[in-house]
Amino acid sequence: MIIRRMFLGMSAALVGASLLMVADPATSQAEEELKIGFVYVSPVGDAGWTYQHDLSRLELEAQFGDRVSTTIVESVPEGADAERVIRQLAADGHGLIFTTSFGYMNPTIKVARQFPDVTFAHCSGYKRADNVSTYLARFYEGRYLTGVVAGSTTESNVIGYVAAFPIPEVVRGINAFTRGVRSVNPDAEVRVVWISAWYDPGKEREAAETLISQGADVVTQHTDSTAIVQAAQDNGVHAIGYHSDMSRYGEEAHLTASTHVWDNYYVETVNAVLAGEAESTNVWGGLADGMVELSAFGPAVSAETQAIVAERQAAIVSGDLHPFEGPVLDNEGTERVPAGRSITDEELLSMDYYVEGIQGRLPQ
Amino acid sequence: MDGMDTALAILVGTVRAGTPLVFAAIGELIVEKSGVLNLGVEGMMLVGAVSGFIATVLTGSPYIGILVAIGAGVLLSLVFGCLTQLLLTNQVATGLALTIFGVGLSAFIGLDYVGTPITGLRPIAIPVLSSIPIIGPLLFNHDLLIYMSVGMVALVTWFLYRSRGGLILRAVGESHDAAHALGYSVVKIRFLSIMFGGGMAGLAGAYLSLVYTPQWAENMTAGRGWIALALVVFATWRPARVLIGAYLFGGITILSLHVQAHGFDVSSHLVATLPYIATIVVLVLISRDATKIRLNAPASLGRPFHPGA
The missing domain is CATH 3.40.50.2300 (Response regulator)
Incomplete structure (x- = not known):
């Protein structure tokens, strides 16, 4: 797993963000593993919106083992910074990218246009494209x-x-x-x-x-x-x-x-991408789908x-x-x-x- | 009586909400009075909050936590002091960098402590006095830090205007060249002021993580350091007005919550801006004498000191 942790200051107008990378030596291309990127709006922490997404990311790692590797980028501000982060993930060879905040909608769509082979899933938005799905829970x-x-x-x-x-x-x-x-x-x-x-x-x-x-x-x-x-x-x-x-x-x-429990949705999406059958969908699931x-x-x-x-x-x-x-x-x-x-x-x-x-x- | 209880809840809430601002602002006031502008208050508060919290988790004593928070604030302010006073870096840029650094550093060292439950500082009821109706819970049933914050404002007022040390400190802030010519060590006095500011910011942070919401969460100060900075200016560098401003800000925040909870039909957007507007308006009105502002504003504020230049 590669972690990029961003330390952010108070106001985007006042500060620049620095990027610190910790590279994992084990990311050499072994098999055709699927690299999955997650963009989070806040730190993972121990409770809350981002924490729930991260729990399901860990579930993916547990279920798929060597077939997938995941990358997270925390505390990404909505807006121009998000576009840069998403593009970087796509350029680094991630085949599937989950963007988990409403404000990532336009950046996701924009980057998706430039990377038609990458599958994107945006949480809580309403704009979709051939390679961009949206998902939310009831x-x-x-x-x-x-x-x-x-x-x-x-x-x-x-x-x-x-x-x-x-x-x-x-x-x-x-x-x-x-x-x-x-x-x-x-x-x-x-x-x-x-x-x-x-x-x-x-x-x-x-x-x-x-x-x-x-x-x-x-x-x-x-x-x-x-x-x-x-x-x-x-x-x-x-x-x-x-x-x-x-x-x-x-x-x-x-x-x-x-x-919120995203396990089912994330597992299904990864299965679809691994099988080469990813489609653009709009999921709004509730108690019946195990999302709540x-x-x-x-x-x-x-x-x-x-x-x-x-x-x-x-x-x-x-x-x-x-x-x-x-x-x-x-x-x-x-x-x-x-x-x-x-x-x-x-x-x-x-x-x-x-x-x-x-x-x-x-x-x- | 329901109305009485509500009024009391508002007043007690006011003191609670105002106290972190009092600490941070009174510290910054001393720093600015010595002629230094430190915009790193938010960062020092966060580092104080996280280190005080960790010390409390490790030792089980919030009092040790408070001391560690003060120490951490002082340490971080020393970084600022060394850069601006010895290496003569730009104070505004260094202060901003300090805040950014503090936000990141506190998040980093607090990573393993997010969500650790602690027993925060408990109120100390002053015997007899605290059982007086209304006045008792309002004035005599608080935690140690609230008593300390009011004491600190009194102490700073006395120090600045009634002591020799305060006179020297103001002289340095007014004209560092003149103070230097008189034989005072400008750099040493500014260093001490910066350290005091750091300690108070650390204490303000500890108030948040040990008393207000006894937990550590990333960026939990939520901008209070910046509000404290603004308070110092709007209070025209006068300690008593800093106290008034902090309680005003806290009070109107709490009042607006009560107004909403009572179901009065007011816009929540208006209510959200009210503490800022009211604090600025009141402080501007009571400090509208331009001559007095010039008298109180440290003339050398933010100007670097080159000895012998």
């Missing part, structure tokens, strides 16, 4: 289930949600979570605090403390650090993690977490709740239940999805309202 299905856990656990009927930016992806998660909460506890309400940052442990913690001081006894987040789980643990309330299992930050507080999972339940989740969650999960997998099954009302009473049908993918992708059960108004 995170909202996991959110719905964690909402069920939160709604069953809360005693104060106030649930706190720390969120980054009001974009459809985040709003969809809040709404699905709230639908889950209200499906088991119609009296509970969800309060949202936007912190205008994906990553600021201090501010995430303060936002969680704020919600807890206002009576929330379960908190969850759509940001990137584990600070809210710690805040819950220190205040004796409960937390639900996101991206990864965050239980080690608060053994008693942690109820469960909605996690709940982590192990904490001690505070009752057996009864676990049974309800298992039942709902099975229903979502079989297609009997959709988290946004009509009627879907927004929190001002307007009907957004009529009774008798589920929400469409287009409606999901452009969601710009709060559903019933969320306090306040969505910032526009």
